Every structure is written in C-alpha cells, then in structure tokens.
Amino acid sequence: xxxxxxxxxxxxxxxxxxxxxxxxxxxxxxxxxxxxxxxxxxxxxxxxxxxxxxxxxxxxxxxxxxxxxxxxxxxxxxxxxxxxxxxxxxxxxxxxxxxxxxxxxxxxxxxxxxxxxxxxxxxxxxxxxxxxxxxxxxxxxxxxxxxxxxxxx
Amino acid sequence: xxxxxxxxxxxxxxxxxxxxxxxxxxxxxxxxxxxxxxxxxxxxxxxxxxxxxxxxxxxxxxxxxxxxxxxxxxxxxxxxxxxxxxxxxxxxxxxxxxxxxxxxxxxxxxxxxxxxxxxxxxxxxxxxxxxxxxxxxxxxxxxxxxxxxxxxxxxxxxxxxxxxxxxxxxxxxxxxxxxxxxxxxxxxxxxxxxxxxxxxxxxxxxxxxxxxxxxxxxxxxxxxxxxxxxxxxxxxxxxxxxxxxxxxxxxxxxxxxxxxxxxxxxxxxxxxxxxxxxxxxxx
Numbered sequence: 001x002x003x004x005x006x007x008x009x010x011x012x013x014x015x016x017x018x019x020x021x022x023x024x025x026x027x028x029x030x031x032x033x034x035x036x037x038x039x040x041x042x043x044x045x046x047x048x049x050x051x052x053x054x055x056x057x058x059x060x061x062x063x064x065x066x067x068x069x070x071x072x073x074x075x076x077x078x079x080x081x082x083x084x085x086x087x088x089x090x091x092x093x094x095x096x097x098x099x100x101x102x103x104x105x106x107x108x109x110x111x112x113x114x115x116x117x118x119x120x121x122x123x124x125x126x127x128x129x130x131x132x133x134x135x136x137x138x139x140x141x142x143x144x145x146x147x148x149x150x151x152x153x
Numbered sequence: 154x155x156x157x158x159x160x161x162x163x164x165x166x167x168x169x170x171x172x173x174x175x176x177x178x179x180x181x182x183x184x185x186x187x188x189x190x191x192x193x194x195x196x197x198x199x200x201x202x203x204x205x206x207x208x209x210x211x212x213x214x215x216x217x218x219x220x221x222x223x224x225x226x227x228x229x230x231x232x233x234x235x236x237x238x239x240x241x242x243x244x245x246x247x248x249x250x251x252x253x254x255x256x257x258x259x260x261x262x263x264x265x266x267x268x269x270x271x272x273x274x275x276x277x278x279x280x281x282x283x284x285x286x287x288x289x290x291x292x293x294x295x296x297x298x299x300x301x302x303x304x305x306x307x308x309x310x311x312x313x314x315x316x317x318x319x320x321x322x323x324x325x326x327x328x329x330x331x332x333x334x335x336x337x338x339x340x341x342x343x344x345x346x347x348x349x350x351x352x353x354x355x356x357x358x359x360x361x362x363x364x365x366x367x368x369x370x371x372x373x374x375x376x377x378x379x380x381x382x383x384x385x386x387x388x389x390x391x392x393x394x395x396x397x398x399x400x401x402x403x404x405x406x407x408x409x410x411x412x413x414x415x416x417x418x419x420x421x422x423x424x425x426x427x428x429x430x431x432x433x434x435x436x
Contacts, residue, residue, distance in 0.1 A: 036222030043214040050390040066383020067158035099382030103207060109214045110368035117228055132232045139239040144372025
C-alpha cells in the first residue's frame with residue numbers, strides 16, 4: 001500500500017497508524033535490521049545449544065557434581081587446558097564440550113554486535129564512530145586475550 | 154544448603170527464569186538476583202559471579218535485538234560510552250581476583266542497596282531531563298529520536314553532561330567486572346539523570362551495552378575457571394526464557410507494582426549477601 005493510501009485509510013479510520021521510527025542521525029535502517037536479526041538468531045542458536053547440553057547432561061549425569069556444588073574454580077579449566085581434545089569431545093556430544101561450545105558462541109555475540117555497529121558507521125562515512133567502535137572492540141579482545149593467556153597462569 | 158542434583162537444578166532453573174523475567178521488566182540483566190540466589194543454594198560466590206556474567210550476555214543479546222530494530226537504542230551513545238565501560242570492566246575483573254569472598258559479598262550487598270535507592274529515585278514517571286545539550290555531544294551528533302508506541306509520538310532528545318556520564322560509565326563497568334553483573338541498574342539511572350536521556354532510550358541503550366561490558370571481562374572469568382557449564386548453562390537458559398516472558402508481561406503489568414516488587418527483592422537479596430559475607434569466612 002502506498003504512503004498516500006495509508007494516510008487516506010488512517011484518515012477514514014480516524015486513528016493514526018503506527019509510524020516507523022524516524023531516521024534520526026545514527027540510524028541506518030538496513031544495517032540496523034541486519035544487526036537486530038544477527039542478535040536474534042545468535043540468541044536462538046545459543047539457546048538451542050544450551051538446551052541440548054542440558055538435555056545431554058541430564059541423560060549422562062555428568063554434571064551431577066556441579067549440581068551438588070562439589071566443584072570449585074580451577075584455573076586453566078576446559079577448553080583452555082584440553083583444547084586438543086575439545087573438538088573430539090564436541091563431536092562425541094559430551095555435555096561439557098557442548099555446554100562450553102554454547103557459552104563460547106554466546107561470548108562471540110557482543111563483539112560481533114560492535115563489529116556490525118562499526119559497519120553501520122563505516123557505511124555512513126562517520127570515521128569518528130568507526131574509530132570508537134574499533135577501540136571498544138580492541139579493549140574487549142585485549143581483555144579476553146589477557147585473561148586467557150596471562151592471568152590464569 | 155546441600156541439595157540433591159535434581160532439586161538443585163530445578164531451583165536453579167526456576168530461579169533463573171524469575172530473575173530473567175524481573176530483569177527484563179525493570180531493564181537490568183538479572184545477574185543482580187542470580188548471584189545471591191546461587192550463594193543461597195550453596196554455590197561458591199566466584200562460580201556464581203561467572204554464571205551471572207554469562208546470564209547478562211544472554212539477556213542483553215535477546216533484549217538488544219528487539220530494541221535495535223525498534224530504533225530505541227542510541228548506537229552513537231552506546232558505542233562512545235562502551236569505551237569507558239569496557240575499560241572499567243577490565244580493571245574490575247583484575248581487581249576481583251585479589252578480593253576475598255567476604256569483601257565481594259559486602260560490596261555486592263552495597264551495590265544492591267544502591268540500585269534499590271536509584272530505582273526509588275527514578276520513580277515511575279521519570280522522563281529524562283531536558284537539559285542544555287553538551288557541546289561535545291552536539292559535536293559528536295549524539296542527539297536522537299524514537300517513536301514511543303505508548304503515546305504514539307516521536308520523542309526527540311539531546312544528550313548533556315557527557316564527561317560526567319562517561320565517568321559514571323567507567324564506575325559501572327568496574328562494578329560489572331568486579332561482581333559479574335551487567336550494571337544495568339547503575340547505567341540506566343546514569344543515562345537518565347546525568348545524560349538526560351528519556352528512560353526508554355536509556356534502558357534500550359543500556360541493554361545493548363551490558364552484554365559488551367560483560368564480554369570484556371568474560372575471558373578473565375573463563376580462564377580462572379569461574380565459568381562452569383554445569384552452573385552457567387542452566388542459568389543462561391533460564392534467564393533467556395525468563396527475559397522472553399518478562400518482555401511479554403511488560404505491557405500488561407503496572408510499572409509501579411513491578412518496581413515495588415523488584416525493590417523488595419533487591420533488599421532481601423542484599424540481606425542474604427550480608428549474611429553470606431558474615432558467615433562465609435574470608436577465603
């Protein structure tokens with residue numbers, strides 16, 4: 001329906017139709033939809049992976065120790081301590097491996113969000129915000145690398 | 154409290170759904186409820202902080218998807234302030250490694266009470282201040298506009314006191330890294346009161362930011378072994394489901410009622426964390 005026909009229908013009904021949000025500065029509709037969809041589908045995939053891990057753990061009984069809270073934080077825990085065996089364990093559908101994989105996918109979502117925002121600012125030619133996005137991304141990545149390779153030793 | 158695996162999992166999962174729903178209703182991540190709940194169930198506070206951090210990322214991803222598409226999120230404000238919250242989160246996570254369980258419990262109780270006071274001060278009718286736009290915010294084109302479905306109007310707004318807001322965001326990020334929470338309960342009032350943004354834009358922008366802030370310190374938590382799938386996975390799943398329920402309930406419940414329940418829950422959780430700090434020892 002054209003914009004004019006919509007306004008006509010709006011006038012006949014006497015009630016305003018919901019309007020789309022205005023394209024204010026900082027809005028790139030197509031990329032924002034892409035960003036929203038990426039977040040939505042990423043969350044759905046993570047939720048499904050977590051549900052699979054939980055179902056496997058319930059069948060397998062492997063997380064019972066965790067649920068009787070007989071575990072304590074142990075530096076260098078999987079996947080960092082046994083990275084070589086991680087993929088084999090994932091293919092074997094071990095609950096721990098599936099759970100860790102789901103959590104790692106979840107951890108990737110926020111940096112991906114910042115990267116997509118950087119794409120929005122790049123498309124707009126706003127190099128200041130592109131730089132801010134990349135600085136944020138660098139801080140997040142540096143922090144995680146610091147944690148993985150330095151702080152747990 | 155020591156429970157058999159299935160009752161423990163049921164309480165953990167059910168409590169996470171409630172935390173996710175309450176968090177979504179009042180615009181915070183839910184971690185602020187998860188940590189006291191887990192410590193009440195006897196989980197080590199460091200594992201509870203790790204699980205909470207994961208739940209914040211999960212909630213943020215779910216809520217941000219809807220708000221970005223509705224153009225409620227101010228991406229410019231989010232990206233600019235995220236530089237400060239991420240730096241704060243990094244320093245907070247490093248400091249956390251040197252803090253005792255007792256200290257963490259007391260600091261957490263203090264933040265819970267502070268969040269409750271902030272929520273009381275905000276009040277149900279907070280609309281953001283119409284202040285003089287900050288010259289830097291103007292230069293960085295941070296002003297925004299969104300369509301308010303409740304009133305059917307477009308709401309334009311300016312951003313003020315950018316330096317103060319940036320400082321507050323560093324503190325919020327620090328608290329997030331230290332305590333494994335999203336600090337939405339600190340970020341939203343900061344954007345609302347300091348930057349003068351309307352409450353809906355503040356909440357949506359905070360939802361976008363809390364996941365990124367949490368992700369900045371997640372690697373450190375992971376490497377320290379504080380993120381255990383057995384605890385973190387059911388919590389994340391429960392909070393995700395709860396936040397879906399919460400966003401659907403939002404339109405049907407009176408905001409004053411929701412706020413009152415949440416403040417009562419915060420006070421109860423603060424009392425639980427003080428008790429935990431008193432009796433947990435100094436390990």
